[in-house]
Amino acid sequence: MIIVMKPNAPIEERNKIIAGLEAKGFKIDLSTGNQAAILGVVGDTSTLNPHDIMVNDWIEKVLRVQEPFKRANRAFHPDDSVIDVGGVKIGGRQMQVIAGPCSVETREQIIGVAKSVKMAGAHLMRGGAFKPRTSPYSFQGMGMPGLELLKEARAETGLPIVTEIMSADVLDKFVEDVDLIQVGARNMQNYSLLKELGRTNKPILLKRGLAATVQEWIMSAEYIMAEGNTNVILCERGIRTYETYTRNTLDLSAVCAAKKLSHLPVIVDPSHAAGLWWMVPALAKAAVAVGADGLIIEVHNDPEKALCDGAQSLKPERFAELMGELKGIARIIGRDL
Amino acid sequence: MIIVMKPNAPIEERNKIIAGLEAKGFKIDLSTGNQAAILGVVGDTSTLNPHDIMVNDWIEKVLRVQEPFKRANRAFHPDDSVIDVGGVKIGGRQMQVIAGPCSVETREQIIGVAKSVKMAGAHLMRGGAFKPRTSPYSFQGMGMPGLELLKEARAETGLPIVTEIMSADVLDKFVEDVDLIQVGARNMQNYSLLKELGRTNKPILLKRGLAATVQEWIMSAEYIMAEGNTNVILCERGIRTYETYTRNTLDLSAVCAAKKLSHLPVIVDPSHAAGLWWMVPALAKAAVAVGADGLIIEVHNDPEKALCDGAQSLKPERFAELMGELKGIARIIGRDL
Amino acid sequence: MIIVMKPNAPIEERNKIIAGLEAKGFKIDLSTGNQAAILGVVGDTSTLNPHDIMVNDWIEKVLRVQEPFKRANRAFHPDDSVIDVGGVKIGGRQMQVIAGPCSVETREQIIGVAKSVKMAGAHLMRGGAFKPRTSPYSFQGMGMPGLELLKEARAETGLPIVTEIMSADVLDKFVEDVDLIQVGARNMQNYSLLKELGRTNKPILLKRGLAATVQEWIMSAEYIMAEGNTNVILCERGIRTYETYTRNTLDLSAVCAAKKLSHLPVIVDPSHAAGLWWMVPALAKAAVAVGADGLIIEVHNDPEKALCDGAQSLKPERFAELMGELKGIARIIGRDL
Amino acid sequence: MIIVMKPNAPIEERNKIIAGLEAKGFKIDLSTGNQAAILGVVGDTSTLNPHDIMVNDWIEKVLRVQEPFKRANRAFHPDDSVIDVGGVKIGGRQMQVIAGPCSVETREQIIGVAKSVKMAGAHLMRGGAFKPRTSPYSFQGMGMPGLELLKEARAETGLPIVTEIMSADVLDKFVEDVDLIQVGARNMQNYSLLKELGRTNKPILLKRGLAATVQEWIMSAEYIMAEGNTNVILCERGIRTYETYTRNTLDLSAVCAAKKLSHLPVIVDPSHAAGLWWMVPALAKAAVAVGADGLIIEVHNDPEKALCDGAQSLKPERFAELMGELKGIARIIGRDL
Known part of the structure; x- marks a missing residue:
């Protein structure tokens, strides 16, 4: 799962999100380039709902990369x-x-x-x-x-x-x-x-x-x-x-x-x-x-x-x-x- | 409910449909004009499903006039x-x-x-x-x-x-x-x-x-x-x-x-x-x-x-x-x- | 085209509709049974738009029988x-x-x-x-x-x-x-x-x-x-x-x-x-x-x-x-x- | 715009995509973490169509971050x-x-x-x-x-x-x-x-x-x-x-x-x-x-x-x-x- 922060998102907000996901056992690949920060969420993301993550207003978009199903996959x-x-x-x-x-x-x-x-x-x-x-x-x-x-x-x-x-x-x-x-x-x-x-x-x-x-x-x-x-x-x-x-x-x-x-x-x-x-x-x-x-x-x-x-x-x-x-x-x- | 027969529908087919509906207790207002015959079905048509009636190939269209619900109506x-x-x-x-x-x-x-x-x-x-x-x-x-x-x-x-x-x-x-x-x-x-x-x-x-x-x-x-x-x-x-x-x-x-x-x-x-x-x-x-x-x-x-x-x-x-x-x-x- | 009047539609309203359609050159098959009156409109109804006809509040439904296209039909x-x-x-x-x-x-x-x-x-x-x-x-x-x-x-x-x-x-x-x-x-x-x-x-x-x-x-x-x-x-x-x-x-x-x-x-x-x-x-x-x-x-x-x-x-x-x-x-x- | 490569995408394919975008004047933020490589495309991406980019089979997903309109934005x-x-x-x-x-x-x-x-x-x-x-x-x-x-x-x-x-x-x-x-x-x-x-x-x-x-x-x-x-x-x-x-x-x-x-x-x-x-x-x-x-x-x-x-x-x-x-x-x- 990939989380794209808004361009002007404060670093504390980004860190809060990272901390929250790490607490659930995910690893985060952080990429901060010329653009907005991008968080690559590594782990079994089938338990995460992109809609629920969007609650933080500093998040621009959430993209599911892996399909949310496992046994049928x-x-x-x-x-x-x-x-x-x-x-x-x-x-x-x-x-x-x-x-x-x-x-x-x-x-x-x-x-x-x-x-x-x-x-x-x-x-x-x-x-x-x-x-x-x-x-x-x-x-x-x-x-x-x-x-x-x-x-x-x-x-x-x-x-x-x-x-x-x-x-x-x-x-x-x-x-x-x-x-x-x-x-x-x-x-x-x-x-x-x-x-x-x-x-x-x-x-x-x-x-x-x-x-x-x-x-x-x-x-x-x-x-x-x-x-x-x-x-x-x-x-x-x-x-x-x-x-x-x-x-x-x-x-x-x-x-x-x-x-x-x-x-x-x-x-x-x-x-x-x-x-x-x-x-x-x-x-x-x-x-x-x-x-x-x-x-x-x-x-x-x-x-x-x-x-x-x-x-x-x-x-x-x-x-x-x-x-x-x-x-x-x-x-x-x-x-x- | 209104049943429109095809223009060339044989009279026997029409009668078969009428008989079937009368057997279920409905009254039929038959209208045969210059166009195709039209059957007005009088009674509690909430038990009838237009889709099921369409099975007869001599029927052109079925139009529900009364809504199919009663207590909520x-x-x-x-x-x-x-x-x-x-x-x-x-x-x-x-x-x-x-x-x-x-x-x-x-x-x-x-x-x-x-x-x-x-x-x-x-x-x-x-x-x-x-x-x-x-x-x-x-x-x-x-x-x-x-x-x-x-x-x-x-x-x-x-x-x-x-x-x-x-x-x-x-x-x-x-x-x-x-x-x-x-x-x-x-x-x-x-x-x-x-x-x-x-x-x-x-x-x-x-x-x-x-x-x-x-x-x-x-x-x-x-x-x-x-x-x-x-x-x-x-x-x-x-x-x-x-x-x-x-x-x-x-x-x-x-x-x-x-x-x-x-x-x-x-x-x-x-x-x-x-x-x-x-x-x-x-x-x-x-x-x-x-x-x-x-x-x-x-x-x-x-x-x-x-x-x-x-x-x-x-x-x-x-x-x-x-x-x-x-x-x-x-x-x-x-x-x- | 079939026009179904509301059960309680006044006869004058029905006649007004019939007169309007006859003025446009259509013939009307009128059927008045135990239920609401039904008008069968005979003629080239491709010029009529059911949505426009519905303007009369005493009309319950309008049903097109013939398709509205001719040359492609x-x-x-x-x-x-x-x-x-x-x-x-x-x-x-x-x-x-x-x-x-x-x-x-x-x-x-x-x-x-x-x-x-x-x-x-x-x-x-x-x-x-x-x-x-x-x-x-x-x-x-x-x-x-x-x-x-x-x-x-x-x-x-x-x-x-x-x-x-x-x-x-x-x-x-x-x-x-x-x-x-x-x-x-x-x-x-x-x-x-x-x-x-x-x-x-x-x-x-x-x-x-x-x-x-x-x-x-x-x-x-x-x-x-x-x-x-x-x-x-x-x-x-x-x-x-x-x-x-x-x-x-x-x-x-x-x-x-x-x-x-x-x-x-x-x-x-x-x-x-x-x-x-x-x-x-x-x-x-x-x-x-x-x-x-x-x-x-x-x-x-x-x-x-x-x-x-x-x-x-x-x-x-x-x-x-x-x-x-x-x-x-x-x-x-x-x-x- | 963010491009997510497939996990097993060869490096040459990724480089080919990067080279193609750079030739069009875009800058690329590359992120290679534990997961698949992610390319952040920096520049005016309104000229890019995600559907067209998907032509490379080694791309998993393309996500538009910026809206594709400018003057109306x-x-x-x-x-x-x-x-x-x-x-x-x-x-x-x-x-x-x-x-x-x-x-x-x-x-x-x-x-x-x-x-x-x-x-x-x-x-x-x-x-x-x-x-x-x-x-x-x-x-x-x-x-x-x-x-x-x-x-x-x-x-x-x-x-x-x-x-x-x-x-x-x-x-x-x-x-x-x-x-x-x-x-x-x-x-x-x-x-x-x-x-x-x-x-x-x-x-x-x-x-x-x-x-x-x-x-x-x-x-x-x-x-x-x-x-x-x-x-x-x-x-x-x-x-x-x-x-x-x-x-x-x-x-x-x-x-x-x-x-x-x-x-x-x-x-x-x-x-x-x-x-x-x-x-x-x-x-x-x-x-x-x-x-x-x-x-x-x-x-x-x-x-x-x-x-x-x-x-x-x-x-x-x-x-x-x-x-x-x-x-x-x-x-x-x-x-x-």
Whole structure:
């Protein structure tokens, strides 16, 4: 971390800052040239918040050089992390596709979709039992019975299951039953929940918050990892911008950024990003081309009857067709799918 | 809600949609003119999600006419709600000021600040015991002992206390001890927590999420109210934009919008919005001038030693001086403070 | 266009609005059901501005059904437009790649890069003679002599040239010398310039404004087309968001949206979007996979010596390698490159 | 400017960078401590672009310490600039109010409004003759005849006139006839136009671009000032965010920021920001309370008949009433109005 003093800062103020940092165990490289004094702070600066340091009015700017995350940092772990989710490896050469409906609705629906997506080549299945809806009057998901149906679908197809957790009070059940526990965009900075998940050893799918920077997103992964659980997979799902044509704006450059900064796998959710089913295939192809480690795609056997998000769901036939194209693109960029 | 069919939509598709909505108990006003057919949906459309309806490809657009919230809706409750917080009434002619440090740090600190802000005319005091920090390595707040110190400060000064809840597992204690329970921006859509708060009758201070629209913010209030607790106070605290000079962009037009759409009180937090102490007085004055029902301002007796957010804290003397100006502006616009 | 009256709107107000619109030549489909009255406005509503109509306080909402653009509208021109740029056809099955340096700097530089990109398979060449820089103290481009060097490079390689216009006072020269005239993001709503360009018949490359919606972007194309020039090519180049890791956020869903709404070709500029050379290849591949009609990529033979934007330029070898991968992806999605 | 090298950067690379900067006349303070080498660049760094410097891959970060603007910089001009506009001084203790319709429509309209706003206490009058409209099919303003009507209104009332320029080809006429030439948000980075305006000595009202940072906005002022014209007044008019309830989001913290960074006057346009007439008075009061140097407010004698932006115009009576409240708030904060 670098601290730039104001040109006219009194030496006592500078010394006060140096003393404060040395008291916390940091070493200071002081540079006083023709310009303002510059303090290079040496040590583990992840505990320091530039915003808090700015409190001294004689400081002009504070620049973080090292990223504020450690366990998620590629600098300290150059190789890609590969996370095992019920036998499916996410983060390696093989790209993995998660598919399924937004919500679990009935046994027929979830088992039917599970079979369809498996046949089309999906590697894991998704389905929401607990649903975060903007309105308290919208369908909130089946809850625990939905989880039971997901288990039945897994038993039928062998596909590991991915579903969202909204509250730590069902964590024991999720740890027992779910293969990949999803944290939704709205809970990306629910730190109490992240800490609890960090105390398990379950794979966690951490969606990027609605308006989270890449750094904040990785810091949320760091919350989980700091508690001991390093099985974190990042998921880009579109960010909030001024554009209203799509529900969110899919940020594929974030995939490049997150993979540069961190060793964690990064997958993409084109369905929630666009909110428009007809755009999903094009965005899914782009996500593979950009180098994501996988996709999570909404597929529903009867979108018009879906209890939620039907408008962004593909029908199984369209999904199967898409899988073929995705395989082709993966091959061109030297990956498998 | 109004559904506009595509110009060439088959009559069967239109009828299918009408039948589906009638089955849910809605009445349909059908208009077929020279243009496309238009369906006016009559009934309580708060249960309908326009995005979900768009699944039918023959629909051109869906327009919500009624707002999706009910209990928070000014249309059904034209008078301003006034919420009693430990005897202090928020939402009436009298504007109320909440002041105090970002975090509770020591007995001396919190009691000292409490006395200062009381003397300066503050009506309630704030102080964080549980702190949502971007980094797991930053100070996370004192936790329960911090809450005990807040109670001591209340005993000394008589000021009701406001503090943030991060997890429902401390809810019973908060209900017992806290006068106004704050939900932070990062938990604005933590629906599990909102529902739990809705089952109490405690006043809740609901901060606007980092990138929440005014409608989403009120919908989060609706989550609490739908469970029975109507004691909700909204708090604008700046939104995320592309501008980097300030930490967030204070959106004072949101105060006007929220008060137009809802009967709930709306207060403003200029400290978190700007993140720069020297900007707080100007923004506080603007917030009073725009017609907010109160303010929440960070005050610290020694900002440079603050464990968090010192850079946005006012010293007690500056706060006292500001209170005088705020009173003057309140008078001009026909309010008291 | 649909106008929804407030539930309690007096009939005279409604009639006043109807009379006003009929006086402008529109027909009105009036629907008065159990709910509020709804006015369907039939006619060419592209001349109406919903914001202006909202002036009547008895109107609840105004909904545009038809898009506000006509000549650029795919609804009235279902087939893809193909624009001929110096013999290179943009908008058909063949994807086209424009490559070259940010600025023209010297004869050697521009001719050298032109030869390199031609050898690598580029179809057109770019190079800025007039540069819009944030600072008046930064290099502003070579101006007219730069244009002469571009012409020399064209003479040497046969590649059509693409360069940016910043002011209509050089328009005659541009019309004579340039194959594809670029309008930069900052001038996307410089309507005086757009109208002047609309009076030529030169192909125009219209970059999306920094914070323009897809609709506003197409409306700017409409400004050019309304004057008679239908040779417009759209270019997505990243939008402004809160994310700071990349210079802008590349919005590939905008390619899908623009091609759905309009028949005009859409190309992508991954170099300006990211602002980071190492991210350009991944984003270029994604842009091809998503179905763009072409790319515009910065290539410089010595990025470190570049007078502007070296940080986002590829070296010729890296560009040549990328072209191979792009061809492979194009083939998978049924296009040529 | 501070350049931080990567920890493992070879000494030759560092030396290459130093040599390059020294060749441009800069002095370098080199600091090599326990951490990475840090280069302090001494000299007029406003000519350097951090983005361009980042081209060397051995550079970790580049931090600008000095702001990139000079003539607009408060550091070199600590006192507030006061600009004389036809005898009205903008930027001093006295706050100034500009009022009038969006567009000039008829002689009766503009003279009528001019008289009304003068009587209510406005100090200057506005009216658009050339209108930048999103659609080429919307009313584009009366053009030159509109300017003539503005002059008549000035002759009748004595109020200086403010109107927007869209193209340099009418500049001579504007210099002759207009008291304060407005550059609209869409042309804030039309550098050709800014340079031309910089070669006059007319007062310029520079609106903040739709998605411009405070720094970019001041850099556009710098473009005008670098050519010699220091009579620039900044105008905050709302920025583009994800919020859709208001047309734009008024950013009052930008007033504080711009006045801290620059000595130029800053006024506020609450009408274009909100786009909703009923919100204008509250926002105008907030703008005065925050310390703006003036306001520009849309007033129309018959908003429903306005050819543009009637929905955000106040009627003269409401404007007169507002002026009284504004005076009261100005007094409280130690200003006049």
